[in-house]
Amino acid sequence: MKLKSLLTLATLSIASATYAQEASPLQLSGSVDTYFKYDFAKQPNIKTYFANEQNSVSIGMIDLALKKTTGKASFVGELSFGPRGQAQSIVPSADGESFHIQNLYVNYAFTDKFSMAAGYMGTFVGYEVISPAANFNYSTSYLFGAGPFQNAGIKGTYAFSDKVSLMVGLFNDWNAYQDLNGVSSVGGQLMVAPVEGWTAYINVLNGFHSGGGYGSGTIVDLTTAYQITEKFKLGLNAADYSASDDAGGYTGAALYPQYAFTPSVALGLRGEYFNIKGASGAADAAVTSVTLSGNLKAGGLTFIPEVRFDNDKDLSQSFMKSSGAFTKSASQFSLAAVYAF
Numbered sequence: 001m002k003l004k005s006l007l008t009l010a011t012l013s014i015a016s017a018t019y020a021q022e023a024s025p026l027q028l029s030g031s032v033d034t035y036f037k038y039d040f041a042k043q044p045n046i047k048t049y050f051a052n053e054q055n056s057v058s059i060g061m062i063d064l065a066l067k068k069t070t071g072k073a074s075f076v077g078e079l080s081f082g083p084r085g086q087a088q089s090i091v092p093s094a095d096g097e098s099f100h101i102q103n104l105y106v107n108y109a110f111t112d113k114f115s116m117a118a119g120y121m122g123t124f125v126g127y128e129v130i131s132p133a134a135n136f137n138y139s140t141s142y143l144f145g146a147g148p149f150q151n152a153g154i155k156g157t158y159a160f161s162d163k164v165s166l167m168v169g170l171f172n173d174w175n176a177y178q179d180l181n182g183v184s185s186v187g188g189q190l191m192v193a194p195v196e197g198w199t200a201y202i203n204v205l206n207g208f209h210s211g212g213g214y215g216s217g218t219i220v221d222l223t224t225a226y227q228i229t230e231k232f233k234l235g236l237n238a239a240d241y242s243a244s245d246d247a248g249g250y251t252g253a254a255l256y257p258q259y260a261f262t263p264s265v266a267l268g269l270r271g272e273y274f275n276i277k278g279a280s281g282a283a284d285a286a287v288t289s290v291t292l293s294g295n296l297k298a299g300g301l302t303f304i305p306e307v308r309f310d311n312d313k314d315l316s317q318s319f320m321k322s323s324g325a326f327t328k329s330a331s332q333f334s335l336a337a338v339y340a341f
Helices: 002-022 142-146
Strands: 027-039 056-070 073-081 100-109 114-122 150-159 164-171 185-192 198-209 215-227 232-243 249-262 265-277 285-298 301-311 329-340
Touching: 056 100, 142 232, 142 249, 142 265, 150 185
Parallel strands: none
Antiparallel strands: 027 056, 027 329, 056 073, 073 100, 100 114, 114 150, 150 164, 164 185, 185 198, 198 215, 215 232, 232 249, 249 265, 265 285, 285 301, 301 329
16 A cells, blocks of 8 residues: 555656646736826827827836746736726727736647647737837837737747748737627738848738728738847838728838947937828828937836937928927927836
């Protein structure tokens, strides 16, 4: 009997050790951010997503992400609380939730090369993301605000090598938990890494854009970053969205040179050109923007002092002077504090 008990304990120990090897600990990560913004015309100009409030110490959001892997299966769940992660990053619902689901999906790795994921996922399109901890600049680009934030659906990814992979998927309308007109969007992403430190993504998405007035259309997007030296990084985002039935769209490009003086001090520039296509033969309207941001790190905390200058020759963005008259340009200063954990 004693021997049987020892064998049972040994078997349970082996099983526990095997399971422990297959199951990773539950991982918790996220960020908290707050900011001050001052428009030099004392107006709420430059209405790109986030950091909109004028002459105010304001909050962004608290972002909480959970991740766990057991064997070949894994899941990601991410919730945000606060203006940046709620009404500013999804069409507000009639239910008036006090939170927003940023990610909620499961993934299964069938082989070392092929995996599939299904659920509500942060978009694969574009350079900038909702979480401020993953962006160098605190204010966001016009390209970010125009493109999708999330894509619910199912996708498969095949890695031909560590330098080339392909993702193909079926998705809901942009930024929608539920697709009321049926899953009808198709998209794909080709990743190439030609040399060490350089990665490029070519993204294509065709379907319905809920919120934005464009209806259905096709977006083609290039996102790439090259760590040229240990200190100097160069990023690029270029995209074109063409809506069906001559309903407009947009095209634009943003360049992101960044230089790290030390591991704790870096300076980055974002130069952007964004053109809104005129619908039904109307004239286009373009805006240019230059944003200079610093990143000052102290542990998990990053201070982001930032100055931004936008110019709109067509007055399509409705910039205003302190007198209330319309003007072609706007400028602002902001100081953000982002803590990532």
